[in-house]
Amino acid sequence: MNWLKNLWNRIRLEMKYRKKLREIRKRDPFIYK
Amino acid sequence: MTTVLAGGDSFVWGSELADHKHGGPAGYSKSTFTALLADNYICAAYPGIGNKEIATRIKDVFFWSKPDIVIVCWTWPSRDLQLNSDSYIEGLQDYLEYYKTPYIFTCADNCVITGNLDYTNWFLFPSGVGADQTESARGFYQWAVENKYRCGIQNHPLEEAHKDAAKLMQEQFNELVKKPLE
Numbered sequence: 233m234n235w236l237k238n239l240w241n242r243i244r245l246e247m248k249y250r251k252k253l254r255e256i257r258k259r260d261p262f263i264y265k
Numbered sequence: 266m267t268t269v270l271a272g273g274d275s276f277v278w279g280s281e282l283a284d285h286k287h288g289g290p291a292g293y294s295k296s297t298f299t300a301l302l303a304d305n306y307i308c309a310a311y312p313g314i315g316n317k318e319i320a321t322r323i324k325d326v327f328f329w330s331k332p333d334i335v336i337v338c339w340t341w342p343s344r345d346l347q348l349n350s351d352s353y354i355e356g357l358q359d360y361l362e363y364y365k366t367p368y369i370f371t372c373a374d375n376c377v378i379t380g381n382l383d384y385t386n387w388f389l390f391p392s393g394v395g396a397d398q399t400e401s402a403r404g405f406y407q408w409a410v411e412n413k414y415r416c417g418i419q420n421h422p423l424e425e426a427h428k429d430a431a432k433l434m435q436e437q438f439n440e441l442v443k444k445p446l447e
Contacts, residue, residue, distance in 0.1 A: 252348050256376055260341035261420055262275060262313065 267442055269303035270330055272323040273338035276373055276405055277310035281417030282424060288312065298405070298430035299336045302438050307332060315344030316377070320353040324360060334442055335361055335368040338405060339377045349379045358383070367441040369434065372404040386441070388434050405430055 271277050279285045279294020286292040293308040300306045309326040310319070316339050323337060337357065342350040354370065354377070361368045371388045372378065378389075389402030392411065403411065408430070409422035416422050 249348070253343055253346065256341060256343040256348065259374055259376055260343055 266304045267302075267334065268305040268307065268330065268332045269299060269334055269336055270307045270323065270326060270332035271297070271299035271303075271310060271336045271338075272319045272326075273299070273310040274314055274319070274340045274373065275310075275312035275421060277308065277336075277338050278312050279427075280312050281419055281421040282427070296424050296427055298427045298434060299338070301427065301431035302336070302434060310338075313344075314340070316340055316342060316350035316353045317345045320357040323357060327360075327364070327366075332366065334438070335366055336438075337368065337370050339370065339372040341374055342377055349381075350377055351379055351381055355382055358386075369437060369441060371434075373406040374404040375401060375407060377404070378402075388437050390430070390433065 277293075277297055277299050279297045279300070282294040282296045284296050285294040293310065294300065295306060299310075300308070307326060307330050309322040311322070314322070319337060319339065323335060327335065339350060339354060342348060345353075358368075358370075368386055369388050370386060371390075375389065378384070390405060390408030392400050392403055392408075405426075406422065409416070409426040412426075414422050414426035414429070416426075
C-alpha cells in the first residue's frame, strides 16, 4: 500500500505545482501575444 | 560618460514606444527608463524572453561591453516554466559582484521576489493608490498600471511611465555609479 500512498502524494504535489505555475502565468499579460 | 548595460524583456526593449524601430538588431528604444539614465546605452533585452535568457544575454554582452553599471528588469518566472527565478538571479548577482560591477535589479512584477535573496541592490516601485490594497513594493509594470499611466495597444506602458520610473531610480543610480563595489 505504500506505493499507492507515494503515488498519491506525487500526484498531489504535481497538481499543486501546476496550479501555482498557472497563477503566475495569469499575472503575465504579454506572453500569449 | 556612464555606460549602462540593460537587460530585460519588452519593457526594457521599449516595445510600443515611439522610437522603437523594429524587432531586429538595434531596433530597441532609447526612451525606456533604463536608457534615460544612461549616457552611453547598451541594450541586451528582448521582448518575450524569460529570466534564464535575460541572465545569459547580460553575461554575453557584458564580456565585450565593459559597462559602468548593469540594470536588469526581471520578468515573470513562469516564462521559464518555473515558480521562481532565484537561481538565475543569484547567478547573475554573483557574476557581477565577481567583476566588481555595480548593478540595479528591478522587476516587471513583484512575483519574482521570494525573500530568499539579497535585495540590497534592488529598486522596487511604490504601491499605487487603491491598488490591490497591499503595500508591498511593486514591479515596473504593476506600478505603471496601478498609477494609470498610458499604455499602448498591447498594454506596454508608454513614455510618461518610463520618464517617471527613471526619475524614481535616479538617486539609487547616482549613488551606485559614484561608489563602485569594492
